Amino acid sequence: MNGEAGSSATDSTDQVASSADRDTTPDPQPTTRSDAREFDVVVFGVTGFVGELTAKYLAEHAPRGTKVALAGRSETKLAATRKRLPARAHDWPLIVADSSSPASLDAMVARTRVVCTTVGPYLRYGEALVVAAASAGTDYVDLTGEAPFIHFSINKAHETAVATGARIVHACGFDSVPSDLGAYLLWKKISDDDAGELTDTTFVVKSFKGGISGGTIDSMRVIAEESRDAQTRRLLLNPHSLSGAPGNTPRPSISSEPSDMSMISARKVDPSMRGTLAPFFMAASNTRVVRRTDALLDGAYGKDFHYAETMSVGQIPGVTTVVAGAVAVGTGAFLGAMSFGPTRKLLDRVLPKPGEGPSEKTREKGSFVTETYTTTTTGRRYRSQMRMKGDPGYKATAVMLGESALSLALERDRLPNRSGVLTPAYAMGDVLTDRLRAAGATLDAVELT
Known part of the structure; x- marks a missing residue:
C-alpha cells in the first residue's frame, strides 16, 4: 500500500465539470502498446474467497487456449489454492506479488494483458496496483464498491492510462454491473426507438437471495473509518463525485440527485408498481458509477437524467412503508455503528471476515433480479432487467468479474476504442452484455405499455 488513501478524497475545485472538462473523446490506442504479453489474465488475490471462485470460473468457462496465471503473496498458499481448482488450472503459472511491494506489482502487470484483482479493501491495498497497471498499459478489473478509491484512481491513473492505452475498469461485480448495464441497456433501446432521452430513472432490486461477502464488509x-475526515465526507455525499476529469471533481448540491437513503413511492417509479421502495445499501457507490458512465458519454442519457437505487420490500402499501422505513433506519444505524470503534468491535464478532464465505450449496441457491425503470422525454415508459442464478456477492460476482476480464483480454477487436479510468458499461457495454447472456444471465430492455 502506498499510503495515499486519505488523499483520494481531495477536491481540487468547487466547479462542476463541463463537457469540455471531461475526457469523453475516445483516444486512439498508442502504437507503442504491445499485446505480446505472456498471459491473457492474471488473477491477483486468488487465495481469497472470491478470488478463488473467480479462478474456478475461468478454469471452467474460459475458452481453450486462454493463458491464465494466479497471483498472491504466498507461493505456498497459491499452490494449495491451485490444487483445489479444476484440473485445467493445475498447470497455470504462479506469480508471487504483494500490494505493499510496487516492484512486484510492476513485474506482474508487465506480463499480462489484464490483471483481475480481488485484493481489497481497495483503499488499503489497491492504489499501487491501479497505478502500476495504468503505467504498463495493462487492462485492469476489480470489485470495488469504494467511491473514494475510484476517485483516487481517476485523479492518479486516468491520464496515464489514456497515454498508455490501458482500460482501468472498476466495479465489475454485483457492485456495479447490474446497475451500470441496466441504465446502459435502457439508453441503447430508447436510442434505437428514437424515443427521446431518459429522465428520472430508478433501479429496483426485485429479489436478492444471498449474503454479503466478508470483503464487502471490510470495505x-x-x-466508515475514512468518513471521519471532512473531505472524505464531502466526497461521499457528492452525488457526482466520480463524474469529473482528473483534478476537477464536480461539486453540485446534494439535492441535485435523489438521496441514496430515500424511500420512494413505487407508483412514482412506474404505474405498474405498488407500495413503498426501500433504500438499497449499495446505492452510494452504484449511483456514482452510473453517473460516471453518463458523464463519459458526454451526457448522452439526457439533460434531465436523474438516477436512484432502491429495493422492493413487497407491494402492500402500509406494510411496505413500515418495512422501508425500518430498512432506512437500520441502514443508517449500521453505517453509524461501523464508524464508531466500540460498536464496530461488537459487529466484527458476528459479521463475515475477509476470505470467508458460504458453502457451495448455499452459493448455488442464491439469485438476484434487478429492474431499471425510466420515462423518456417523449412520455414513453421503458424497463430493463437483469437476472442471474447464484449468490449475488459470490457466485454471480465471480461470473461478472470473470467475464469482464475475458471481455478485455479476448474481445479487443469488438471493444470501443477507449482508455483511461472507465466504467463497465462505457468500457465493455455490448461485449460484456453478450458474454453475460452466453453465461446464463438474462439482460434485456423493453418498452412498457
Missing part, C-alpha cells in the same frame, strides 16, 4: 469498515 464498509474502511469507508
